[in-house]
Amino acid sequence: MSVFPDKVLYPPNNPIGDLVRTLVPAPFSDVLNGGLAIFSLLALASLTPVVLIWLERKVAAHFQARLGPMRVGWHGTLQPVADGIKLMFKEILKPEGADTFLFFLAPILPATASFLVLTVLPFDHHLQVTDLNAGVLFVIAASGLSIFGVLLAGWSSNNKYSLLGGIRAGAQMISFEISLALLMLLIVLLSGTASLRGIVLAQQGTILDWWIFKFPLFGLVAFILFLISSTAELNRGPFDIVEAESELTGGFTTEYSGISFAMFFFAEFVNMFVAAALATTLFLGGFLAPQMGWGMLDRLLDAVPGFVWFFAKTYGVIFIYMWFRWTFPRLRVDQLMVFEWKVLLPMHLFLLAVAGFFITMEWIPL
Amino acid sequence: MELPAGFTYRPIQNGATDEYFLNMGPQHPSTHGVLRLVLRLDGENIIEIVPHLGYVHRGIEKMGENQTYLQNIHLTDRLDYLSAYSNNLALCLAIEEALEIGVPERGEYLRVMICELQRIQSHLLWWGVLGMDMGAVTSFLYGFKEREPITDIFEELCGARLTMNFFRPGGSAFDAPETFLPRVREVISSIRKAVDEFHTLLTHNVIFQERTKGIGVLSREKALAYGCSGAVLRGSGVDYDVRKNQPYSLYDQFDFSVPTGTTGDCFDRYLVRLEEMLQATNILEQAVRRFPGGPHRSKVKAQYKLPAGSYWSQVESARGLFGVYVVADGSAKPYRIKYRSPSFSNLQVLSELVIGHKIADLVAIIATLDLVIPDIDR
Numbered sequence: 127m128s129v130f131p132d133k134v135l136y137p138p139n140n141p142i143g144d145l146v147r148t149l150v151p152a153p154f155s156d157v158l159n160g161g162l163a164i165f166s167l168l169a170l171a172s173l174t175p176v177v178l179i180w181l182e183r184k185v186a187a188h189f190q191a192r193l194g195p196m197r198v199g200w201h202g203t204l205q206p207v208a209d210g211i212k213l214m215f216k217e218i219l220k221p222e223g224a225d226t227f228l229f230f231l232a233p234i235l236p237a238t239a240s241f242l243v244l245t246v247l248p249f250d251h252h253l254q255v256t257d258l259n260a261g262v263l264f265v266i267a268a269s270g271l272s273i274f275g276v277l278l279a280g281w282s283s284n285n286k287y288s289l290l291g292g293i294r295a296g297a298q299m300i301s302f303e304i305s306l307a308l309l310m311l312l313i314v315l316l317s318g319t320a321s322l323r324g325i326v327l328a329q330q331g332t333i334l335d336w337w338i339f340k341f342p343l344f345g346l347v348a349f350i351l352f353l354i355s356s357t358a359e360l361n362r363g364p365f366d367i368v369e370a371e372s373e374l375t376g377g378f379t380t381e382y383s384g385i386s387f388a389m390f391f392f393a394e395f396v397n398m399f400v401a402a403a404l405a406t407t408l409f410l411g412g413f414l415a416p417q418m419g420w421g422m423l424d425r426l427l428d429a430v431p432g433f434v435w436f437f438a439k440t441y442g443v444i445f446i447y448m449w450f451r452w453t454f455p456r457l458r459v460d461q462l463m464v465f466e467w468k469v470l471l472p473m474h475l476f477l478l479a480v481a482g483f484f485i486t487m488e489w490i491p492l
Numbered sequence: 493m494e495l496p497a498g499f500t501y502r503p504i505q506n507g508a509t510d511e512y513f514l515n516m517g518p519q520h521p522s523t524h525g526v527l528r529l530v531l532r533l534d535g536e537n538i539i540e541i542v543p544h545l546g547y548v549h550r551g552i553e554k555m556g557e558n559q560t561y562l563q564n565i566h567l568t569d570r571l572d573y574l575s576a577y578s579n580n581l582a583l584c585l586a587i588e589e590a591l592e593i594g595v596p597e598r599g600e601y602l603r604v605m606i607c608e609l610q611r612i613q614s615h616l617l618w619w620g621v622l623g624m625d626m627g628a629v630t631s632f633l634y635g636f637k638e639r640e641p642i643t644d645i646f647e648e649l650c651g652a653r654l655t656m657n658f659f660r661p662g663g664s665a666f667d668a669p670e671t672f673l674p675r676v677r678e679v680i681s682s683i684r685k686a687v688d689e690f691h692t693l694l695t696h697n698v699i700f701q702e703r704t705k706g707i708g709v710l711s712r713e714k715a716l717a718y719g720c721s722g723a724v725l726r727g728s729g730v731d732y733d734v735r736k737n738q739p740y741s742l743y744d745q746f747d748f749s750v751p752t753g754t755t756g757d758c759f760d761r762y763l764v765r766l767e768e769m770l771q772a773t774n775i776l777e778q779a780v781r782r783f784p785g786g787p788h789r790s791k792v793k794a795q796y797k798l799p800a801g802s803y804w805s806q807v808e809s810a811r812g813l814f815g816v817y818v819v820a821d822g823s824a825k826p827y828r829i830k831y832r833s834p835s836f837s838n839l840q841v842l843s844e845l846v847i848g849h850k851i852a853d854l855v856a857i858i859a860t861l862d863l864v865i866p867d868i869d870r
Contacts, residue, residue: 190633456627
């Protein structure tokens with residue numbers, strides 16, 4: 127008897143999972159497999175920000191005609207490690223009059239939320255912790271948790287700048303959550319499944335079978351809208367009104383220092399990775415190789431492991447996020463809300479209607 | 493409830509809790525130095541603001557009474573550190589007027605060229621900082637990148653990159669080095685290219701236009717009533733530039749236009765400054781073509797003793813009308829010296845402009861007023 131039903135503890139035929147299963151008797155192998163999965167996700171979640179912080183600083187630097195970190199390690203590769211050590215040993219300050227429990231609870235929540243989303247992402251054919259049949263719903267629910275962290279941080283800091291940042295965050299993230307949910311719904315409608323692995327498998331074939339191209343023209347529009355909405359959801363520039371350094375000094379993180387600030391920082395970068403990974407999964411064929419329909423080349427591309435494609439596409443999307451941030455000025459609070467409720471939301475509803483129309487007319491090969 | 497000092501608009505009704513006060517500065521990323529603003533807010537909307545000054549008050553005017561006139565020139569760099577040359581020039585003009593000292597032609601050309609270079613340099617910094625206040629950090633570094641060659645010229649000229657000190661009564665402290673003209677030529681072409689780039693990066697950006705058009709509208713009448721000057725005044729459509737209206741040095745011999753705005757909003761002030769940079773390159777181009785030889789300074793005196801009386805001189809610095817009023821008692825030191833700084837008058841309109849706008853707009857408005865706080869506090 128297995129502790130977990132086979133269907134849930136995915137994947138059953140992962141080579142490492144199979145090896146564990148042959149070596150260890152049944153109930154323990156499942157526990158061991160689950161432990162291994164969580165451990166590897168933890169490793170991913172802690173390494174991703176290290177890479178992304180370095181990448182962000184380098185990308186920003188080259189956009190701005192300078193070099194960026196160059197001193198610590200080769201081309202500054204160890205800079206994030208040095209920063210991390212510095213943050214860990216800094217004193218954690220709590221402002222007078224702050225709500226102690228909430229003040230220290232808040233930094234943990236966003237990191238937890240993004241970690242939860244990682245569990246359902248398909249990194250490769252057989253590299254996924256669990257393939258929920260309502261994976262998309264789980265993603266929406268789990269990523270919604272990160273709002274609490276930001277709101278509580280703004281509220282508990284006993285600082286007007288933090289409070290303003292928290293209020294802005296609440297308004298912004300809840301609004302754009304709706305947009306993102308609608309876009310995910312669009313892909314669910316097109317794929318006919320809410321499982322993230324199922325969505326990737328629905329895009330099998332050549333590069334033209336990815337949802338960005340398979341849903342003619344509207345797919346591309348939906349992808350761009352997804353990029354915009356997720357940038358806003360991530361509170362990154364040009365929608366970084368939550369931090370808005372030049373207005374609110376530090377927004378909700380104004381009063382945080384040391385490791386509790388680092389937790390927010392960490393979560394921000396893991397969130398960016400998660401959002402890019404979702405864009406990859408929903409629109410860019412996830413772990414599938416970009417096949418062109420030419421026999422030789424396709425076999426060559428297929429030989430590359432799926433997770434390489436997954437990470438390559440994800441980092442491509444991340445680069446676009448960074449490109450946004452280092453090019454555009456910031457929107458104002460009310461303009462952002464107008465943009466969401468009067469421009470993006472109607473467009474998303476329209477896209478949904480078009481998708482429904484396409485499906486009933488059977489114009490999309492399923 | 494009693495209102496804090498300076499607030500006058502209307503008292504808070506008993507029990508009303510939706511209004512609050514927010515202290516912005518003196519340490520705040522976008523108050524540029526040590527300006528302190530107390531905001532009265534209703535959510536994100538600004539009801540009233542009160543600026544508090546004096547955080548970098550050094551008593552320069554009082555200090556000036558105990559310094560000779562030559563020593564006073566050194567103090568003027570510390571007023572508006574981005575227009576140090578113009579400030580030097582204003583005091584020199586007052587001394588020259590009092591003692592009837594003439595300036596050789598080469599000295600006059602040097603003055604015009606350096607003041608125009610400095611106008612460009614100051615506007616470049618302003619453009620970069622404006623972008624950063626709007627959330628586009630990249631523009632900050634682009635502005636500084638273009639500013640660097642000009643700062644290098646200044647360094648070669650007088651040894652300083654900031655708080656430059658160069659002009660003396662009757663000319664300048666040093667002559668221009670041989671590399672001066674080729675370097676200025678390079679700057680002229682690079683700035684013209686850069687302004688094009690700036691238009692692509694910010695001016696034509698939808699978000700930027702949304703953030704600045706119709707924000708902080710300063711009417712023509714109000715601009716005049718508050719004594720605004722510089723790009724703030726011209727952005728509101730008043731065609732006034734000291735260089736054109738009361739020409740000093742050789743400005744009447746140069747062909748340049750004074751750009752003006754129409755509505756007086758942030759976007760107009762922005763465009764006026766960008767156009768001023770191009771006009772400055774026009775002046776520089778003409779000056780480079782006609783740059784004469786000869787001495788850079790007329791005969792040096794051991795001591796400058798101004799005859800008793802009062803003297804006024806004014807120049808157009810990068811921020812507007814900068815004036816010096818000297819009351820002399822016939823000794824080597826001024827009896828009283830008073831500086832009229834453009835930033836002080838330009839700051840006064842801030843409290844009128846921001847009412848009804850959001851915090852984000854306040855930042856944009858401060859940025860387009862182009863305030864330099866040491867110039868206000870003195």
